[in-house]
Amino acid sequence: MKRIKTLTGIGLAGLLALTAAPALAAAGLSAHEPWVREAPPMARMLAGYVTLKNATGQPVTITGAESPAFGAVELHRSVIKNGVAHMIKQDHVTVPAHGKFSFEPGGYHLMLMQPKHPLKAGDNVKMTLRLKDGRTLSFTMPVRKANGGAMHMNH
């Protein structure tokens, strides 16, 4: 059940409205198994996860993200230092050449803030990642109930 979306570029991003952007296919970066953790109805902060694969010979740097379902989206990382959990905003993350990068529970995550509507398992959320070179990668993230992160945390 892998969702593979191709990288679409919006070369002149600054000049074009997002909806009007031509889908310039820029092969190489793909999103796999995206999902949003279903959260309590009052939650103001949610987390989204996805694995990015880079088929090209060049590293790809992600500098931000946005979604119509949230007021703001940021790249964050949970780190446990001496038993203490910290959450640290990341200015960017890099998918290595011919490699992958995972946003996963307990590590890097897309921090989804100010949900516009409460989300339930079964809902879908549109997500767009911004790349350093101005291109974007858009994909759909289903909202899922996580039971102990069983699907991702175990081997």
Place this chain on the structure above:
Amino acid sequence: MTDNKTKTTKTTAIVLLAVVAIASLALGLWLSQRLHQGPGHEASSGPALREGIPKGLHATVLPHGKAVAPFKLTDSNGKPFDVDRLRGKWSFIFFGYTNCPDVCPLTLSILNGVYQKLQNTPADVANTQVVFVSVDPRRDTIPELKKYVHFFNPHFIGATGPIKQINDITKQFGILYSYTKDPKSKAGYTVNHSAQIILVDPQARERAIFSPPHKIDKITTAFRKIRHYYEGS
């Protein structure tokens, strides 16, 4: 010459320190040996739990337990939550905050997984409670805390209180927390917090510590072994 003297003093100090360190180590080893040596005398009243520690666990077990000192919080139903609420039950206690999108939901869903597994053997889930203590009372009101914990499991209990009262419980468990604000983030402040899960026994004694990364199977197995060992079942 003064230099030499200083050197000698320093060397003496180092040697002394080493002697003290070795002596403490020896004492520690001797003590832990003693603690591991089977049943001793149970001083406290009430149904006695067995002594010693079960082997091969993914948890740090305190051989004699450590009595929980008084504290006073409010639970997610607005009722007092104090040390008496820990008596007669095995309690898993986790500390966090509801604006925590990753580590807290992950841990609470793991604890829900543990709880569901324990439900397969009614004797193991009987008198077992899961408590989520919010260390962010400024944002986490009691009604919100209730909605939050009940989302993970309607049996779970939320608890919080004024900072000073939160500290009465966090300090004795060695739980640390602090607030940080990244001016570049729209997240407001975030809370750094210890990610351990504390297990308190039915005599209100801290009995074990589970350290991250948490796994449903490891916690469930360790809890069953600990409970069976101390209850002699």
